[in-house]
Amino acid sequence: MKGTVLGIEGTAWNLSAAIVNEKDVIAEVTDTYSPATGGIHPREAAQHHARYASTVIRKVLEEAKRKGITPSDIDAIAFSQGPGLGACLRTVATAARMLAIKFNVPLVGVNHCLAHIEIGRWKTPARDPVTLYVSGANSQVLAYRMGRYRVFGETLDIGLGNAFDKFARSAGLSHPGGPKIEQLAKKSTNYIPLPYVVKGMDLSFSGLSTAATEALKRNSLEDVCYSLQETAFSMIVEVTERALAHTGKNEVLLAGGVGANMRLREMLDIMCSDRGVSFHVPEKRYMGDNGAMIAYLGLLMYSSGDVMSIENSHVNPNFRPDDVDVTWLE
Amino acid sequence: MELTNGAEATVKLEGGYLTKDRVAKRYRLRELDERIRKERTKAESRLMSEARRLGIPTPIIYDVENSVIRMQYIPGTPLKHVINDELSERLGKLVGLLHTGGIIHGDLTTSNLILYNDRLYMIDFGLSFMNCGVEARGVDVHVLFQTFESTHHDHKSLTEAFCRGYRHVFTGADEVLDRVTEIEKRGRYA
Numbered sequence: 001m002k003g004t005v006l007g008i009e010g011t012a013w014n015l016s017a018a019i020v021n022e023k024d025v026i027a028e029v030t031d032t033y034s035p036a037t038g039g040i041h042p043r044e045a046a047q048h049h050a051r052y053a054s055t056v057i058r059k060v061l062e063e064a065k066r067k068g069i070t071p072s073d074i075d076a077i078a079f080s081q082g083p084g085l086g087a088c089l090r091t092v093a094t095a096a097r098m099l100a101i102k103f104n105v106p107l108v109g110v111n112h113c114l115a116h117i118e119i120g121r122w123k124t125p126a127r128d129p130v131t132l133y134v135s136g137a138n139s140q141v142l143a144y145r146m147g148r149y150r151v152f153g154e155t156l157d158i159g160l161g162n163a164f165d166k167f168a169r170s171a172g173l174s175h176p177g178g179p180k181i182e183q184l185a186k187k188s189t190n191y192i193p194l195p196y197v198v199k200g201m202d203l204s205f206s207g208l209s210t211a212a213t214e215a216l217k218r219n220s221l222e223d224v225c226y227s228l229q230e231t232a233f234s235m236i237v238e239v240t241e242r243a244l245a246h247t248g249k250n251e252v253l254l255a256g257g258v259g260a261n262m263r264l265r266e267m268l269d270i271m272c273s274d275r276g277v278s279f280h281v282p283e284k285r286y287m288g289d290n291g292a293m294i295a296y297l298g299l300l301m302y303s304s305g306d307v308m309s310i311e312n313s314h315v316n317p318n319f320r321p322d323d324v325d326v327t328w329l330e
Numbered sequence: 331m332e333l334t335n336g337a338e339a340t341v342k343l344e345g346g347y348l349t350k351d352r353v354a355k356r357y358r359l360r361e362l363d364e365r366i367r368k369e370r371t372k373a374e375s376r377l378m379s380e381a382r383r384l385g386i387p388t389p390i391i392y393d394v395e396n397s398v399i400r401m402q403y404i405p406g407t408p409l410k411h412v413i414n415d416e417l418s419e420r421l422g423k424l425v426g427l428l429h430t431g432g433i434i435h436g437d438l439t440t441s442n443l444i445l446y447n448d449r450l451y452m453i454d455f456g457l458s459f460m461n462c463g464v465e466a467r468g469v470d471v472h473v474l475f476q477t478f479e480s481t482h483h484d485h486k487s488l489t490e491a492f493c494r495g496y497r498h499v500f501t502g503a504d505e506v507l508d509r510v511t512e513i514e515k516r517g518r519y520a
């Protein structure tokens with residue numbers, strides 16, 4: 001594998017551009033949209049990305065130049081093609097197309113979920129893991145089998161991060177709610193029963209989030225945060241363990257913004273050591289949405305000849321990871 | 331003799347019968363863990379017998395104690411290793427019968443069916459519950475189709491064969507199968 005790729009991420013709240021080669025991340029510049037009130041407003045997020053795209057790209061090119069990499073060294077432009085908010089995706093794709101034309105290099109459309117997995121495989125010792133990917137909008141358990149990353153289990157309604165954020169809003173906490181729930185949960189050891197919903201390998205979080213809001217009427221915020229975390233994390237760790245049993249794989253990789261949570265990591269760590277499998281967590285900067293992961297999977301795809309024409313570079317808000325033929329693994 | 335160390339239970343063969351023990355999970359809070367194991371053991375023993383009354387082959391239950399069930403051992407082959415269109419159609423009929431009787435299996439995978447003496451036995455009722463709603467039935471079938479997709483390469487014809495069997499015995503089949511298509515399409519982005 002050889003080459004230098006510029007990648008742009010912008011599926012939701014984070015706009016981030018990075019330049020990577022096969023050795024390392026050369027430069028990364030990020031500009032985060034944070035809503036003034038409530039959760040993410042898709043139109044506002046897209047406006048944010050449109051306003052700052054050229055600045056972020058200019059800065060990342062400047063940063064790379066200081067390290068001796070110039071635009072003429074760039075072999076391809078990668079962008080997050082989906083899944084994500086349609087308006088955000090279109091803004092980022094437009095910026096990527098313009099750059100590809102300007103530098104006269106191919107475009108690579110990257111699946112955002114797979115980028116989370118591949119950067120984890122790059123930056124940790126994990127080789128063929130079961131990946132637990134838990135972010136705001138997504139909650140999936142994936143593993144590679146016969147040419148594709150298969151989805152072994154996933155949420156049937158909302159992602160875990162969004163369920164946390166929704167509950168947090170109802171409790172008067174500001175966005176994003178996940179980190180605040182983690183801090184409050186540390187102050188309690190009093191478990192209040194909440195609905196534990198596992199359906200086969202799939203999960204449901206929206207009922208849990210509503211029940212937690214209900215429980216606030218009779219219990220302290222700390223106790224509800226604690227119980228919400230314990231219930232939700234037990235569900236996803238259970239499904240991860242089942243995927244291990246079914247696939248026979250012996251590594252777990254954690255990805256996505258919710259993966260920052262230390263209680264979740266502790267539970268996964270216990271499950272993995274009890275099963276005798278290894279557990280891998282990338283550095284925090286590679287856990288949430290980041291440009292480096294898009295550039296890196298872009299590099300893998302570019303190296304295997306997996307590029308696209310401008311005409312075929314439509315975004316896909318519901319882009320599923322198991323729709324992608326994996327061209328970059330043997 | 332230990333048969334498997336599945337995700338949630340240890341399954342042992344002792345004196346001709348099978349013992350399924352839902353072991354404690356250290357990663358879960360004790361009280362949550364105990365609640366889940368107790369609920370699932372109870373659901374499994376109750377609904378496994380209920381399903382047999384509906385005409386679905388299931389192991390006979392000899393004894394239930396806390397989180398341990400002793401049941402008949404079915405010395406067959408997991409459906410996972412032998413599935414073809416004909417067996418998938420038969421599975422469709424079994425699930426149709428189950429749903430007609432108001433039971434949701436909750437964990438339909440090709441590992442949870444055993445082919446023995448040309449009969450298809452259904453096992454692992456730990457996530458089962460009673461429900462006659464389209465959504466619950468739809469999710470039940472969706473979970474199965476997902477295993478077809480993630481573990482069997484000819485999943486399209488298996489899915490079609492399943493639907494034939496399911497429609498054959500269950501009058502509400504079309505509505506449920508439409509819902510399955512809708513569940514698959516549900517975007518994760520609001």
Ligand SMILES: Nc1ncnc2c1ncn2[C@@H]1O[C@H](COP(=O)(O)OP(=O)(O)OP(=O)(O)O)[C@@H](O)[C@H]1O
Pocket residue numbers: 011012013014084112134135136137138160161162164165176177178179182256257258259260261262287288289
């Ligand atoms: N310490 C934490 N505990 C729990 N949840 C957290 C924590 N830190 C962040 N989160 C949650 O992570 C989510 C953000 O995740 P991420 O950075 O992957 O963004 P995203 O836009 O939702 O990603 P994707 O596009 O991959 O779905 C938010 O819902 C936030 O509440």
Ligand SMILES: Nc1ncnc2c1ncn2[C@@H]1O[C@H](COP(=O)(O)OP(=O)(O)OP(=O)(O)O)[C@@H](O)[C@H]1O
Pocket residue numbers: 242245333334336337338339340341348350389401402403404405406408437441442444453454455456
């Ligand atoms: N009555 C039985 N006769 C023969 N084999 C059985 C029987 N019950 C269970 N098994 C075997 O043991 C395995 C695990 O059993 P079961 O599915 O009930 O446990 P589990 O821990 O809930 O599994 P998982 O959570 O991985 O689905 C089955 O896949 C099957 O191979």
Ligand SMILES: [Mg+2]
Pocket residue numbers: 336441442454
């Ligand atoms: Mg089973």
